[in-house]
Amino acid sequence: MTDHEISGLQALRALIRGELPSPSIGQTMGLTAVAVEPGRITLEARPDGRHLNPAGAVHGGFAATCLDGVAALALFSTLETSTAHSTVDLNVKYVRPLTAGQTYRVEGWVVERTRSLAICDAQVLDAAGKLCAKATTTFVIRS
Template identity: 40%
Template sequence: MTTTPQTRPTISRTHSWVSPTVPADVAELSGLEFLERLVDGRIAPPPITGTLGFRLTHVERGVAVFVGETGEHLYNPLGSVHGGYLATLLDSALGCAVMTELPPGKAYTTAQLGVNLVRPVFADTGPLRCEARTLHVGRTIATAEAQVVGEGDGKLYAHATTTCAVFPMR
């Protein structure tokens, strides 16, 4: 028997977000100070975290930790969580780990992202923990590595490395 989209129930998901704004004193904050304000709620989270269902939960110098929820809304056509969700989760954690080591007046952008997906993620996999650590942060280039592990089962689902360009903030 073939099912069609018309014979399956429709499920909806909505979310709200605060319009993103850059704090006036951002150039005076170190990357770590900025991210600490994000974690403790003094700076609103970026809209993508609500859209995809993940959040920054911990930062310290050289480390950033995100927790992401799984669900059917993240499925690809074959019935597992899309690899792009994991890549975005990894990229977010990697960039934030780099940011924790930047002084005031410096910014970064991802220049290269290498992702390895090692097992499928499903709606019932449960929360995923993504921890990133810097390897090198220089004047113009930074590198970091990260892992995505199931909070409930401790299994490795993906890992990645990044190279970020570091530059003066506008």
């Protein structure tokens, strides 16, 4: 690690404080980071008209992207910013449909991490705290 490198946790805290710009995927998905601690992060997600399928419902890919993203950020909170990681698999279970214009809480946490592999869980909750979707994601970590 160089003197100028910060940890993923430090970067995420700076993002929440508004000291770093939101990544473009966050802007596209309507995601905002609201809380982070080592191995755990909470986002807010607000699907809109950009996220609708041809039937006019929020596309399932919106929830899947939120789940994969929040799980990756939970892992990122335990890594140095220069440590590459990528999704190996994503297993999503849809419980309730999402509604455009509603705000959802998206939570991710590290279940287990080794030097080269991590398993993370994630969930999307509605304003009443009801589960809408959940996922388990496996990541490869490249040191």
